[in-house]
């Protein structure tokens with residue numbers, strides 16, 4: 001057969017050459033470099049028996065029509081964060097392209113079902129702080145009114161930046177049309193974490209994306225002179241926050257894949273000679289199980305009350321953002337497991353901490369699964385992001401197996 005995984009690695013290097021500088025990949029969505037990447041991608045389609053178009057939200061679609069209208073979607077994103085890596089998002093797209101080429105060759109331009117490759121617009125949200133933009137529009141979960149007025153660091157609105165790229169936000173809902181006949185969605189991605197490397201495994205099966213509870217927590221105590229206030233009479237708002245920062249490790253530690261992070265802490269007045277009168281912390285909690293997430297949230301609240309009492313302070317919570325866990329399709333998880341085992345013998349199932357476009361597609365009710373390939377050192381969103389070439393090639397082969405299994409499943413189900 002005609003799958004050439006080495007070609008994917010070569011094309012990834014070509015793309016890096018074209019769109020990275022000494023600080024890493026610069027394919028930020030709605031910029032010239034991103035558009036250059038997409039134009040380059042279009043040159044790779046020449047001669048293939050496909051249709052190519054951009055939808056109303058700027059998603060980039062390649063369609064290989066099959067005998068059935070039922071459609072397998074394969075997704076990724078060519079956009080990157082500033083100073084990003086060479087694999088995040090683009091591996092998915094270029095591996096998907098290789099799979100599509102294989103289907104086109106093997107079935108002489110007409111596979112049993114329709115195969116569509118999508119390069120989602122603005123997965124990263126790097127410029128306007130709105131991640132998963134194109135896939136949200138596709139899924140119909142997008143909130144245009146809230147997003148169009150977002151500005152970048154130069155004060156340019158999202159609406160203007162998108163118009164410059166030929167995308168009109170008023171038309172976003174039309175992107176939902178692309179869901180027609182979608183029977184399944186698969187996405188390959190680098191893990192972006194250290195789990196597979198630690199296990200010595202090239203590939204893993206993703207169970208879903210973790211839900212997130214993100215809160216601002218403020219402790220109120222009493223500002224007081226650091227020299228004049230006896231230790232026993234202090235109402236130290238930092239002490240309460242500090243106790244919580246340690247306790248969240250115990251709260252997360254009861255569950256195998258849960259994570260809790262106190263990512264920022266500010267103290268007021270924040271001077272060397274004053275007991276802290278007010279501390280403002282943030283807490284980010286994630287797990288794939290909604291019950292675990294709920295329990296961790298409750299336990300963190302209870303702990304904050306306890307520490308607040310111990311330090312003679314008060315505490316208030318405000319939700320910054322939350323999203324429910326999005327488990328992937330059970331049967332597609334099985335298919336992914338089979339595909340991984342055919343290529344690498346051993347497999348491992350793991351949840352994804354980061355969100356991905358696959359989460360939006362799954363929320364739209366389309367059976368979805370993701371596959372991870374090992375990330376070296378677990379580093380991503382950085383120019384040192386890397387994966388062994390042999391693992392990249394294995395991931396292309398495994399994605400191809402998954403595509404075949406999914407096509408068979410789509411045919412059987414109808």
Ligand SMILES: [Zn+2]
Nearest residue numbers: 088089123189
């Ligand atoms: Zn990505």
